[in-house]
Amino acid sequence: MKFSAKVVMLLITCGIMTFPALLSAQAPNYIFHNGKILTVDNNFSIAQAVAVTGNQITAVGTDTAVLATAGQNTQKIDLKGRTVIPGLIDTHRHMYSYAEGSFGRLLTPEQRRRYPLSWNGVTTKEDVVNQVRGGIALYKPAPGKWMYFTGGPAAGAQTEILFDQLTGKDLDRAAPNNPVVLGLGIPDFNGFMVNQVAIDLLMSKHGNFIKKYGRFWVDSAGQPDGHLEPPASRLVSPYTYDRKPEDLAVLYKPDMEEMNSMGITTVSSRLPEDTKAAYSWLRDRNQMTVRVGQGMIEAFGNIEDLKTGMAALRGKTGSGDDWQWVTGAGPTAIDGSNSRACTDQKRTGGAYGPLDSWFPVGQCHNDIEYRGSPKRASAISGNYYREWTVESARNAVRFANVHVAGDRGVGGLLNIIEEIQREMGPDSTQGWATDHCTMVNPADFPRLARLKVWMSCLIRINLTNMATAYGERIANTFHAPAQSMINAGVKVVFETDTNVYIWDHMETFVTRKDSKGKVWGPQDRVDHPTILKMTTSWAADYVLKPNKLGTIERGKLADLVVLDRDFLTIPSDDISEVTPVLTVVDGKVVFVLTDFARENNFRPAGSLVSTYQDLVARRPAGGGFGGGGG
Structure with a gap:
């Protein structure tokens, strides 16, 4: 960033950019100097040094002054x-389910309360029933204990078994004394299959609710x-x-x-x-090294x-501390993923995969009418989704962390x-958000x-399937239209919605290239400063911590990342190669790249010295277990 001569003279005269006249009496724990400090403040100021005292940033400015x-x-x-x-903020990441998927085999099935069901070689529904029967015999659950078997079908014929052939009564033959739950190959909270024992229990406790709202x-x-x-x-x-908790930890x-x-x-x-x-x-x-803005996931459907139930959530939004707090x-989810x-778009090609063929095209979870053919779902009379949304506004409960793909x-x-705004005023939905922006109609930009x-946006690296399903125009104008929305005045932040290397997805927002080099939606490329704002200062607003996170300024919490290269000047196609060499969270060095530690003889107590690749290699063979997300 270039400064005018007048500004340069002022900086030289003052000796510092944004620094109080009186310095804190307490000496810093760390001073990082001789660098390029991208503060991402309102002016996108660039400094040379930053001081960290305790868990706060206490000075930002020139080397001499700091x-x-x-x-x-x-x-x-x-x-x-x-x-x-500033430390990167991922505004939609299923951190717990990815952790369980990567490291779940460190626990026994009894500890993780997830029991394996393999679809390898499954050709009939009896293959599934026999596996459940075997699991009951092996783990010997007490009568009435819920048993959750995870794993999803991999082929169309297996999906047909799960969705068209297998019934709750079939599972009763394997587990007549226990409620049984099967994953459907989609995030937990969007669908399950259960046996008749479980159905009877749920109906006995929640029958009127289920009959009214389904599904x-x-x-x-x-x-x-x-x-x-x-619900x-x-x-x-x-x-x-x-x-x-000690097992999941x-x-x-x-x-x-x-x-x-x-x-x-x-x-x-x-x-x-x-x-x-x-x-x-x-x-x-003192083992947390990532701050967590928590969406309250279990309230929906269980109120x-x-x-009366939503009134109990009043005042929860924003509550907590700087490690764990409620974001909404x-x-x-309002709908499913992919196809x-x-x-409202017309399908021009096939489904994304075998699973998607079993769900109605264009279905919203909050539709009262079921669009499926055959219409296999129960008729319902109430719209729980709409009622929830309205009551959220009445009780100042923020609507956020919600999957809205279509x-x-x-x-x-x-x-x-x-x-809601017409009835209760514009402040009634302050800070409300939708996540993913997988398909956003440009006609809705002004309304947003x-x-x-x-809008919390992910970017799919391969849009070929969307183009096949809905056409090239939709894939090029509806998917993650970040720059177009920003130009329209929409607040846009970054999410991964996955556990891949975050810099890969940051690069894709800048280049809009898929793995084969094809560019999708070139009008929606963002530049280097914008993608950094989407992952720091703007994201801090999304997670309700704008006064504490997202920028490198005096008084903010000391969450910093040192990179191996100049982010502002590297070619766009090289962003995925960026490697953090040091990460500070709450004033503590939590990660040091092996080469940086060796070069600087720098191994602070409590820090992890390693590389991303070596850490990923620690994952146990076979991964973890399914379920989670949503």
Whole structure:
């Protein structure tokens, strides 16, 4: 960044850029100097040095001025020209389910409360029934204990078994004394299959709710066949998310270490209650290295009387501390992913995969009418999604962390928000957001801006399937249209929605290239400063911490990342090669790249010295277990 001669003279005269006249009496723990400090403040100022005292940034400015604050025990780290950025914030990352998927085999099935069901070689529904029967015989659950078998079909014929042939009564033959849950190959909270034992229990406790709001599939006689969609499927979660925090912590800690090695210091994620308890367990033992903005995931579907139940959530948004706080509550998802997205667009090609063929094209979870053919779902009379959204506004519960993939899903939500604002005023939906922006109709950009709805955007590296399903025009104009939305005045932030290397996805926002080099939606490329804002200062607003996170300024929490190269000048195609050499969270060095530690003889107590590649290589063979997300 270039400064005018007048500004340069002022900086030389003052000796510092943004620094108080009176320095803190306490000497810094660390001073990082001789670098390029991208503050990402309102002016996108660039400094030479930054001081960290305790868990806060206490000075930002020139080398001379910041080094002058050093005390006898201050560690001075010569950056040798390297770039420093604020800690990265991923606004939608299923951190707990990715941790369980990567490291789950470190626990026994009994510890993780997830029992394996392999679809390898499955050719009939009896193959599935026999596996469940074998699991019951092996683990010997007490009568009445819920048993959750994970794993999803890999081929169309297997999907047909799971969706068209297998019923809850079939599973009763394998487990007559236990409620049984099967994953459907989609995120937990969007659907389950259960046996008749489980159906009977749910109906006995929640029958009126399920009959009014659904959604459950029915057989030829009009009776539940065992397949559940939201909100009925959400009633299962309290029985399947009851694991011990000390067990889950074994999985979550190495996953946070991987995130630190990428430069991620904060994540926004929907968390079940047992998962929240596990992160709290780590926090209480000073082992948390990633901050978590938590969406309240289990409330939706488990509050049957919304008028009284939502009142209990009033005041929860924003509550917590700087390690764990509530970012909102919502229905988890308005629709499915890929070709299951809730869209008004006409399908021009095939489904994305075998699973998607079994869900109605363009279906929204909040549709009362079921679009499927055959219409296999129960008739319902109430719209729980709409009622939840309205009651959220009445009780100042932020609508956020919600999967909204399709353009009809986005448009329908905006319709409800417009009605709410007309009745309750524009502040009633302040800070509301939708996540993914997989398909956003450009016609809705002005409404998004006017209603002040945030968009948290992921970017798919391969859009060929979307182009096949909906045509090239849709793939080039509807998917993650970041720059176009920014130009329209929409607040846009960055998410991965996956556990890949974050810099890969940051590069794709800048280049819009897929793995074969094809450019999709070139008009929506963002530049280097913009993608950095989307992952830092703007993202801090999304997670409700703009005064503490997202920029390198005096008084902010000390979350910093040192990069191996100059982020502002590297070619766009090289962003994926960026390597953090050091990550600081809450003033503590939590990660140091092996080469940097060796070069500088720098191994602070409590820090992890490694590489991203070596950390990923620690994952146990065979991965973890399915389920989670949403």
